[in-house]
Amino acid sequence: MKPPAKSTLFRMRQTAQLAAETIEIAQDARVRDGEIKHPMPDQVRKRDDYLGTVRLIDAVLSSQAIIDLLKQRMSAMEILATDIAAPAAEEGEEP
Structure with a gap:
């Protein structure tokens, strides 16, 4: 497998933000459509992890x-x- 290409903190932040938003939108849609009563806990944890990554990168970029x-x-x-x-x-x- 090819090693990962170089990235930037800005790109990593944007990717994590988009992933969190995608999870949130998908879970909200499933609740709204009646597929599930509440967002799936594992998906909420993933969203929170991605948003934690965003906050970490923001902290790094601030210093x-x-x-x-x-x-x-x-x-x-x-x-x-x-x-x-x-x-x-x-x-x-x-x-």
């Missing part, structure tokens, strides 16, 4: 110090990943 720290950590993770991949590639080479 330049956190953004700078995240950039630093992401860069360190990329360096670590290349340090680990290089010896693995060397081990696979035939003499």
